Amino acid sequence: xxxxxxxxxxxxxxxxxxxxxxxxxxxxxxxxxxxxxxxxxxxxxxxxxxxxxxxxxxxxxxxxxxxxxxxxxxxxxxxxxxxxxxxxxxxxxxxxxxxxxxxxxxxxxxxxxxxxxxxxxxxxxxxxxxxxxxxxxxxxxxxxxxxxxxxxxxxxxxxxxxxxxxxxxxxxxxxxxxxxxxxxxxxxxxxxxxxxxxxxxxxxxxxxxxxxxxxxxxxxxxxxxxxxxxxxxxxxxxxxxxxxxxxxxxxxxxxxxxxxxxxxxxxxxxxxxxxxxxxxxxxxxxxxxxxxxxxxxxxxxxxxxxxxxxxxxxxxxxxxxxxxxxxxxxxxxxxxxxxxxxxxxxxxxxxxxxxxxxxxxxxxxxxxxxxxxxxxxxxxxxxxxxxxxxxxxxxxxxxxxxxxxxxxxxxxxxxxxxxxxxxxxxxxxxxxxxxxxxxxxxxxxxxxxxxxxxxxxxxxxxxxxxxxxxxxxxxxxxxxxxxxxxxxxxxxxxxxxxxxxxxxxxxxxxxxxxxxxxxxxxxxxxxxxxxxxxxxxxxxxxxxxxxxxxxxxxxxxxxxxxxxxxxxxxxxxxxxxxxxxxxxxxxxxxxxxxxxxxxxxxxxxxxxxxxxxxxxxxxxxxxxxxxxxxxxxxxxxxxxxxxxxxxxxxxxxxxxxxxxxxxxxxxxxxxxxxxxxxxxxxxxxxxxxxxxxxxxxxxxxxxxxxxxxxxxxxxxxxxxxxxxxxxxxxxxxxxxxxxxxxxxxxxxxxxxxxxxxxxxxxxxxxxxxxxxxxxxxxxxxxxxxxxxxxxxxxxxxxxxxxxxxxxxxxxxxxxxxxxxxxxxxxxxxxxxxxxxx
Amino acid sequence: xxxxxxxxxxxxxxxxxxxxxxxxxxxxxxxxxxxxxxxxxxxxxxxxxxxxxxxxxxxxxxxxxxxxxxxxxxxxxxxxxxxxxxxxxxxxxxxxxxxxxxxxxxxxxxxx
Numbered sequence: 044x045x046x047x048x049x050x051x052x053x054x055x056x057x058x059x060x061x062x063x064x065x066x067x068x069x070x071x072x073x074x075x076x077x078x079x080x081x082x083x084x085x086x087x088x089x090x091x092x093x094x095x096x097x098x099x100x101x102x103x104x105x106x107x108x109x110x111x112x113x114x115x116x117x118x119x120x121x122x123x124x125x126x127x128x129x130x131x132x133x134x135x136x137x138x139x140x141x142x143x144x145x146x147x148x149x150x151x152x153x154x155x156x157x158x159x160x161x162x163x164x165x166x167x168x169x170x171x172x173x174x175x176x177x178x179x180x181x182x183x184x185x186x187x188x189x190x191x192x193x194x195x196x197x198x199x200x201x202x203x204x205x206x207x208x209x210x211x212x213x214x215x216x217x218x219x220x221x222x223x224x225x226x227x228x229x230x231x232x233x234x235x236x237x238x239x240x241x242x243x244x245x246x247x248x249x250x251x252x253x254x255x256x257x258x259x260x261x262x263x264x265x266x267x268x269x270x271x272x273x274x275x276x277x278x279x280x281x282x283x284x285x286x287x288x289x290x291x292x293x294x295x296x297x298x299x300x301x302x303x304x305x306x307x308x309x310x311x312x313x314x315x316x317x318x319x320x321x322x323x324x325x326x327x328x329x330x331x332x333x334x335x336x337x338x339x340x341x342x343x344x345x346x347x348x349x350x351x352x353x354x355x356x357x358x359x360x361x362x363x364x365x366x367x368x369x370x371x372x373x374x375x376x377x378x379x380x381x382x383x384x385x386x387x388x389x390x391x392x393x394x395x396x397x398x399x400x401x402x403x404x405x406x407x408x409x410x411x412x413x414x415x416x417x418x419x420x421x422x423x424x425x426x427x428x429x430x431x432x433x434x435x436x437x438x439x440x441x442x443x444x445x446x447x448x449x450x451x452x453x454x455x456x457x458x459x460x461x462x463x464x465x466x467x468x469x470x471x472x473x474x475x476x477x478x479x480x481x482x483x484x485x486x487x488x489x490x491x492x493x494x495x496x497x498x499x500x501x502x503x504x505x506x507x508x509x510x511x512x513x514x515x516x517x518x519x520x521x522x523x524x525x526x527x528x529x530x531x532x533x534x535x536x537x538x539x540x541x542x543x544x545x546x547x548x549x550x551x552x553x554x555x556x557x558x559x560x561x562x563x564x565x566x567x568x569x570x571x572x573x574x575x576x577x578x579x580x581x582x583x584x585x586x587x588x589x590x591x592x593x594x595x596x597x598x599x600x601x602x603x604x605x606x607x608x609x610x611x612x613x614x615x616x617x618x619x620x621x622x623x624x625x626x627x628x629x630x631x632x633x634x635x636x637x638x639x640x641x642x643x644x645x646x647x648x649x650x651x652x653x654x655x656x657x658x659x660x661x662x663x664x665x666x667x668x669x670x671x672x673x674x675x676x677x678x679x680x681x682x683x684x685x686x687x688x689x690x691x692x693x694x695x696x697x698x699x700x701x702x703x704x705x706x707x708x709x710x711x712x713x714x715x716x717x718x719x720x721x722x723x724x725x726x727x728x729x730x731x732x733x734x735x736x737x738x739x740x741x742x743x744x745x746x747x748x749x750x751x752x753x754x755x756x757x758x759x760x761x762x763x764x765x766x767x768x769x770x771x772x773x774x775x776x777x778x779x780x781x782x783x784x785x786x787x788x789x790x791x792x793x794x795x796x797x798x799x800x801x802x803x804x805x806x807x808x809x810x811x812x813x814x815x816x817x818x819x820x821x822x823x824x825x826x827x828x829x830x831x832x833x834x835x836x837x838x839x840x841x842x843x844x845x846x847x848x849x850x851x852x853x854x855x856x857x858x859x860x861x862x863x864x865x866x867x868x869x870x871x872x873x874x875x876x877x878x879x880x
Numbered sequence: 881x882x883x884x885x886x887x888x889x890x891x892x893x894x895x896x897x898x899x900x901x902x903x904x905x906x907x908x909x910x911x912x913x914x915x916x917x918x919x920x921x922x923x924x925x926x927x928x929x930x931x932x933x934x935x936x937x938x939x940x941x942x943x944x945x946x947x948x949x950x951x952x953x954x955x956x957x958x959x960x961x962x963x964x965x966x967x968x969x970x971x972x973x974x975x976x977x978x979x980x981x982x983x984x985x986x987x988x989x990x991x992x
Contacts (some may be wrong), residue, residue: 528947558918560943561952561959586900590939590954594899598954603935848935850892850903850914858911858928858935873933 044070045346047131047141049121049287053085054318054334055147060344072113073139075131077120078170086331086498089198091174092205093800094728094744094755097502097553100171124291126311143313143345146285146301147338150319150329155190159252164259165275168199177276181206182721186258188212190221191279192245197364199278200241204757207737211242211270213262215279218245223360223371227388228413231395235367235414238393244270259432281329283320296322305352307341315341328356331497332465339468357427357465361412361419362498363801366808368416373426374399374409376784382408387436389414396440398422399637400432407432410440420504420600428461446827454504454511463504466497471508478512483796485509506797512656523561525562525784528555532566532785539567540574549611565589566785569672570706573780574821576828578835579708580842591670595656595832601859601870604652606632606644607669608659612679612697612717614641622662633867639676639714641667646868648855650847656833665831667705668706672786674713677701678726682719682736690766691736693719696765699770700734707776707822708828710783710792728756730788732772737761741768745775745791745803754790757800760808773822774807774815781818886979895983901978902938902951905989912978912989914937914952915962922982923962924989926975929953930967936941937975 044067048055051074059074063311076082081553083100091100105209108115120134123248124144131139154160164180169174181187183527187203192214203210218229219236233243248265255261255271263269283300294302294310300322307315307323318334319327328334361370377384381402388395394414400407407425412418418440424430434440457463459472469492482488489495495502522531530538535554543721544550547567551559559567568587570875572579579585579592591597596604608623615623623642627634628649632644647655656666663701668674677700680686682693697717707713716727716733726734733744739762760771783792796802805811836842848856860876861868871879891905891914902915904927911927915938927935932955940951940960948968950959958969967973979990 527943558942558944558949560945560950561941561957564941564943583900586898587941588938589941593939598936598939600932600934600955602932602936602955782976845898849911850896851890852906852964854906856911856935858933876933 044142045140046070046072046143046145047139048072048074048145048147049131050074050147050284050318050320051082051115051117052147052318052332054084054100054148054149054338055145057335058145058147058317058338058342059111059113060107061339062346063107063113065342065346065374067346069628073112074113074115075119075121076115076117077131078172079118080171081115081117082625083171084497085169088168088171088174089135089202089205091171092178092202093758094747096755097171100753114130121287124287126291126314129313132538138657141313141666143315145341145345146287146309146316146320146666147318148287148320150281150283152277153280153282154698155249157251157278158266159260160277160705162252162260162275162818164273164279165252167320168195168200168202168276168278169281171650171744173201177202177274178206180274181208182207184259186211186272187274187276188260188262188270190249190275191278192216192243193222193278193280194220194362194364195281197236200236201365203274203276204239205761207739207742208274209242209272209759210246211272212236213247213249213270214243214245215248216245218372219243219368223375224369224411224413225397226377227386228369228395228397228411231388231390231393231413232364232367232369235393236365238364239254239367240836241365260439261644267357277573280430281319282329283322285320285322288316288320294608296327297325298322298327300327303337303353305340305354306344306349307337307353310342317341321354326355328358330358330360331355332468333357333358335466335497336468342839359423359426359465361416366801366804368412368414369806370410370412370416370419372410372419372423373407375411376639379408385440387437388442389442398436398440400436405432412440414556417520420501424457424463424504428458430456457508463508464492464494464501468551468825469494469505474505474508475512478509478516478518482509483513483518502797516787518856519773524566525557527551527557527563532570533567533782536570536573539570545571545575545577546683548583559587561589562785565592568592569785570712573733573825576706576708578830579832579835580839580845585842585845589807594652595670595836596647597664597670598869599645602856603646603648603859603870605669606642606647606652606659607667608664609667609701610641611701611705612677612694614698615641619662619664620651622659623664626655626658626662629658631861631868633869638678640678641676646861646870648859649849653837653843653846656779657837660831660834661835665705666833668766668832669875671708672711673708674701674704674715676717676861677715677717679725680719680722686719689719689736690721690738691719691741693725693734693736694715696734700732700769700772703826704772704776705782706832707825709776709780711786711788714778714791729753730756732775734768740764743768743771746789747786748790752790754794759800759804771807774818775803777818777822778814779802780805886992888897888981889992891980891987891989892964894922894982894987897987900941900942902942904935904938907989908991909979910991911935912991913951914980914989915942917942917949917962920982922947922987923949924978924980925951925960925965926960928975929955930973930975931956931958931970 082102152169186209188211189200259273261271285301288301301316303321317337321348340351340353361374376398384399386397397411399409410422495505520680564587677697679693679697682691714730715732716725716730718725718727729747729749733756735742741762741763743759744756745759748754763833860871862871889907897916905912913927915923939954949962965975965977
């Protein structure tokens, strides 16, 4: 059977996945994609501006097409269907035969018909190509207008804000998100969005767009007022791409869209339509979940399951728009006959919550949540499963009183059939089954059930169900540090800090057993350093350090160590550089310039280390902590000091940051980058902390990584003044130091954080855990108690005498042999050692 | 006097070894790692890490894994049993052990 799929978007690809899983024998599947890219995640499109790449957003699992045998043709647009001959013609003039045809053409952005709607620097917000064009325009714009204050319009406003533009939203209706929220909710939402610096203009009817006086465009409204901006994005709703159906006399819905029956068949039984292009009972569905459901139904029906039927879809949504929670469930506007509502408004905290209940008060029909959507999961399950409401339903949305627990809905109250993930139609029973099959982390649950893998809104509930199921089975998640301590690193950190524990012996006696090992000793030493910041080689602490921290150098494979003086921001004076060169020459050290903008010297024997460092300290250098799980370098570009594009003094800031955080012990090494403009020459977005200068201050990016698993850093906050920037970095670093696992870089820590970037923002920007003062104070303590470890080490005779190769002999290690290579010395290989001997 | 009384070679004072750590001694051209672990127990093994050929085992962290008293190589973190010299991860990389004693605060090792 020849199957052609027209459209390779989210729903088209879901159909292919379903079909592949069903394993239809003899199926020959060709999919035509109009865009140059294979299916990608349009739900998270705005993350493109927060650092995600097209690859990050791709939905096609590596190897999917070779494994399925399906043929994907990109850049191939279907222009005509011949239903009698059962063929599809493409724009390239090719004619392809089909037995079954699936239309997954999606929708197109609606652009209001008005003069000037096609001027340069005006865009729609639909594809990655659109976003790339917006980004290019954003680089030469200062302000932007989004036409449309709906869900997509606000997403788009976030994108413009991320691009650093003064952002306006223009909406025809009297409120934002008119479909999902009511007047009161819309008012709160508006307040929140405006507080973020986005200007909202409602009840504006645009009549034309022309040249502006202060900016590229002027948008003129019917009331005679106008608004000027450099770029315009239309995001005023979507329309189904049903033109192929119309041209071929397939039935269409009353409001457009290709009419389909319960099996997703069009009026031609050999043609299916799914997703945003389809109209079921005259209804269009602009969300991904119903589209996915149609894809599943169409695939199963096509594979011969005659009973597979689409039965409509729940249009509840929960999303976070610029950090503002907005959720809408079921009958949000209270249109059911006889229904009643409960509302809670907090104009101080800007929270609005409403529930709509049935006339008899027994069932929940709908809800609107703005500003805080914590109850979404509970309310949605109550509405979907018809769970009986408590006697006083208002307590579902009222803030919890003193010591009174909110009437929640534990996972136990849900039936096994309850749909938990609506995007991928995963039930509670399937999640429980995955746990039974051995899944014990949210990552594993996502991988085997796909629950939470699309919009992520259900992840908290999925996690609860997973944990409850694990508890029911008597399983525990063992995150113990090692056999000596039945605690995670985070728990141990807390015990040490709160219990004011300062020695390993004390820690072992109170919370551990045995003698310790090469896992827990350095971990404890690192936590002691983060909390108390005593000299790491003082007394018992020295015995906890692994070789790198004990000898304050990185051990090399022949047992020698590296010497890395700190060069803050990559800045070094000519005299400093000469001194480093002289030391390297004197001790015969292999010398290499590193990616961290400093100079590494290799090949020092232990007994040479204090002598070398004495000379470096005399020349004004300090330890570079290249050996520690601690701040390494703050890389910078030249910045405004010399660069003709530089917006701010990146070197100056880098030097200041490096001095502030040098010596901070952490779960793993930490790297910073500071760029003086968006050209990003310091590659700050590949660092744990990245700072980029803007016209209005500094943008702070976090949790990036190069190395083994590159990860783009994400924007934590924009346009900060320096004091705020430093305060935020203090909080971020100390929160990471407190909560990460051992040897967990910020990037993997971020991936493991439940709630992701939003959670991080809530803790660090909104102080939802009430921790910020403490985090800042703790960091200030570390800053105030900094000492150069090498300076302390060389001036302490007890420490200094440990730097010898043999305890009973002055001679150097005869096993360390070097050979010459490219004018320097490098460790001899085994065969070279043998030849020399 | 017994016929085969071992020859004890002096290494250092017990106070020269920080509790929980080790030192390296050069004894008759051999590199010997001497460790002082809990309750001042002393152990001596080869200092050369068989996997890398580097003279580094005395610089490893000590502790216990189950019933084994161990030192972890600072290079590849493989563990050596201090009592037997066995490399727990790869027995083919095991090292030899040496008798060690402390007398009047003086640590000495026998190579016999």
